[in-house]
Amino acid sequence: MKNKEDTKAKDIAVLMMAGKGERLLSSLQVKKQFFKLDGKELFLYPLETLALSECFKSILLVVSPEDKEKVSEIVRKNKQISRRKISIVDGGNTRNESVYNALKSLKKQKGNFYVLIHDAARPFLTVEQVKDIMSKTYRADALTYCLPLADSLFRDDRRGIVYLDRKDLYQVQTPQVFDYRKLLAIYEQGYDPNGTDDFSKAVHSGLKCLPLPGDLCLFKVTGKEDLALLRKLSVFVE
Ligand code: CTP
Numbered sequence: 001m002k003n004k005e006d007t008k009a010k011d012i013a014v015l016m017m018a019g020k021g022e023r024l025l026s027s028l029q030v031k032k033q034f035f036k037l038d039g040k041e042l043f044l045y046p047l048e049t050l051a052l053s054e055c056f057k058s059i060l061l062v063v064s065p066e067d068k069e070k071v072s073e074i075v076r077k078n079k080q081i082s083r084r085k086i087s088i089v090d091g092g093n094t095r096n097e098s099v100y101n102a103l104k105s106l107k108k109q110k111g112n113f114y115v116l117i118h119d120a121a122r123p124f125l126t127v128e129q130v131k132d133i134m135s136k137t138y139r140a141d142a143l144t145y146c147l148p149l150a151d152s153l154f155r156d157d158r159r160g161i162v163y164l165d166r167k168d169l170y171q172v173q174t175p176q177v178f179d180y181r182k183l184l185a186i187y188e189q190g191y192d193p194n195g196t197d198d199f200s201k202a203v204h205s206g207l208k209c210l211p212l213p214g215d216l217c218l219f220k221v222t223g224k225e226d227l228a229l230l231r232k233l234s235v236f237v238e
């Protein structure tokens with residue numbers, strides 16, 4: 001997909017949308033990123049937000065090869081984003097592989113920059129949140145939104161139920177933002193394949209990390225219980 005650079009910005013946004021959406025497939029009949037909420041595919045919600053923020057030189061969509069054509073077509077038809085610099089890269093079998101593919105595809109970019117990584121399955125990202133996290137990149141190598149736990153928390157395993165102290169515990173969300181070269185180096189040196197996000201990799205590698213207060217609305221559409229929430233919250237989004 002063509003077009004000139006959006007702004008003077010040098011940072012790049014990556015939208016993760018190459019998952020199989022297995023946990024919701026039987027309820028939705030389509031991968032959740034393509035589920036139409038009020039007539040619009042779910043991935044378009046955060047994509048429009050990223051485009052509208054004007055924080056990025058370009059936006060990279062990480063897509064399964066089988067969905068590439070469909071995604072290009074949807075993007076082309078969308079007036080909000082069709083004039084932006086948007087490209088597509090193949091996803092992998094796991095989220096880690098998908099992120100690594102995205103990072104490798106950005107190697108030719110000149111100089112260093114920050115890369116924002118966001119799950120397409122978190123539709124209710126706001127322009128304010130994007131601007132806020134991007135305005136704080138000078139403070140750290142890695143930044144993430146996260147949510148303090150509101151509910152009590154216990155672990156239930158063979159030893160029985162053990163309550164944990166929820167103070168100081170956070171749920172990790174996206175977007176997450178990284179110094180591009182430093183995150184790429186972590187992936188190139190070999191990462192823990194069990195890590196479910198990239199901020200954890202930055203923490204384990206000793207990068208300077210900054211957690212920021214997130215929002216309940218940044219929840220990830222994951223299981224059936226999220227669908228009611230999704231529909232309710234969509235009322236508040238234009
Ligand atoms: N993702 C990706 N590539 C993968 C796996 C996940 O780009 N190989 C993306 C998903 O599209 C999603 C985000 O990472 O936006 C978070 O993943 P998750 O919620 O687990 O989505 P899925 O893997 O699609 O769902 P499921 O685990 O139920 O199959």
Ligand code: MG
Binds near residue numbers: 019
């Ligand atoms: Mg998954």
